[in-house]
Amino acid sequence: MTIYEHEVKALISAAGVPVPRGVVVRGTDFGAARDLAEPLVLKAFGAGLVHKSENQAVALGLRFSELEAVAAGMRARLEPAGFLVEEQAGPGVELIVGLVRDPAFGPVLLTGLGGVWTEALRDTALRLCPISEQDARRMLASLRGAALLDGWRGGPPVDVDAVVKLLMTVGGPGGLWERLELGEFELNPVIAGPSGVIAVDARHLPG
Ligand code: ADP
Ligand code: MG
Known part of the structure; x- marks a missing residue:
């Protein structure tokens, strides 16, 4: 069984580890991400997607209005189970x-x-x-x-x-x-x- 990034984040967050605010989107409606603060990060997740950046399954610096199109591009190349949309952390x-x-x-x-x-x-x-x-x-x-x-x-x-x-x-x-x-x-x-x-x-x- 694969434990996905958002599931690990939920567990560590409950223990007090700070993680970005985010939402999981499984369909094509990104409305749930409307309240997140831009810039946003879009990450595809799925059974075969371990190293996300190597698979171009991470997009940084997005606006809310760009999510759908970028996700469609990822969906055309990968077969994600869904997407994690989260707020982009500052530099460090x-x-x-x-x-x-x-x-x-x-x-x-x-x-x-x-x-x-x-x-x-x-x-x-x-x-x-x-x-x-x-x-x-x-x-x-x-x-x-x-x-x-x-x-x-x-x-x-x-x-x-x-x-x-x-x-x-x-x-x-x-x-x-x-x-x-x-x-x-x-x-x-x-x-x-x-x-x-x-x-x-x-x-x-x-x-
Ligand atoms: P990978 O599966 O390739 O390790 P990551 O989730 O680590 O994918 O994302 C790749 C890179 O994108 C990270 O090393 C980090 O620099 C940047 N990144 C990912 N998520 C965020 C975020 N929420 N805020 C800021 N930078 C991020
Ligand atoms: Mg990483």
């Missing part, structure tokens, strides 16, 4: 936050630099769950790209406390790692900005 440093269940060590929290450069950079830190707040801060400080958190392209520093809070929500005492129905999952990217973090992608990793 793209991080990855993941939970993996190692057969020998058990639940392990992963964080590092995320987004499109994840594989190229391989800049991540791992800790066994449950982590402490000090672990969370040390994980971030240990990244080769840690300096990005101090200020991004001359911009203001990232809200590191919000990143730490998110890491604790996933990997800390009583965190999401204890929720077996979530199995292994990856939030990539989490956009870390000057005033908060937001998980704009969430993927359940079928085990």
Whole structure:
């Protein structure tokens, strides 16, 4: 069974992880997205659609009035089960936050630099769950790209406390790692900005 992005987001959001406001549209009527704040992001979802951007199944920077046409284009190429329309988060440093269940060590929290450069950079830190707040801060400080958190392209520093809070929500005492129905999952990217973090992608990793 595939657990879709919006379903993972509903679970993590209920646990306190900030996610974009969004709606799921299964037909051709995008009226449910009318109340979302532009710019909007349109994402097709379906059983075969794991890496959405590689399949041109993600469109950023849309107006409400553009949704139908862009969705029609995706529907012509892909066979989506539906669409997730969500508000587009502001800029920030793209991080990855993941939970993996190692057969020998058990639940392990992963964080590092995320987004499109994840594989190229391989800049991540791992800790066994449950982590402490000090672990969370040390994980971030240990990244080769840690300096990005101090200020991004001359911009203001990232809200590191919000990143730490998110890491604790996933990997800390009583965190999401204890929720077996979530199995292994990856939030990539989490956009870390000057005033908060937001998980704009969430993927359940079928085990
Ligand atoms: P993929 O399945 O390719 O990982 P994502 O959902 O991560 O698809 O979307 C691809 C990229 O689009 C993300 O890495 C991020 O930069 C951007 N993105 C996706 N959703 C949002 C959003 N709600 N707000 C801002 N940027 C987003
Ligand atoms: Mg992603």
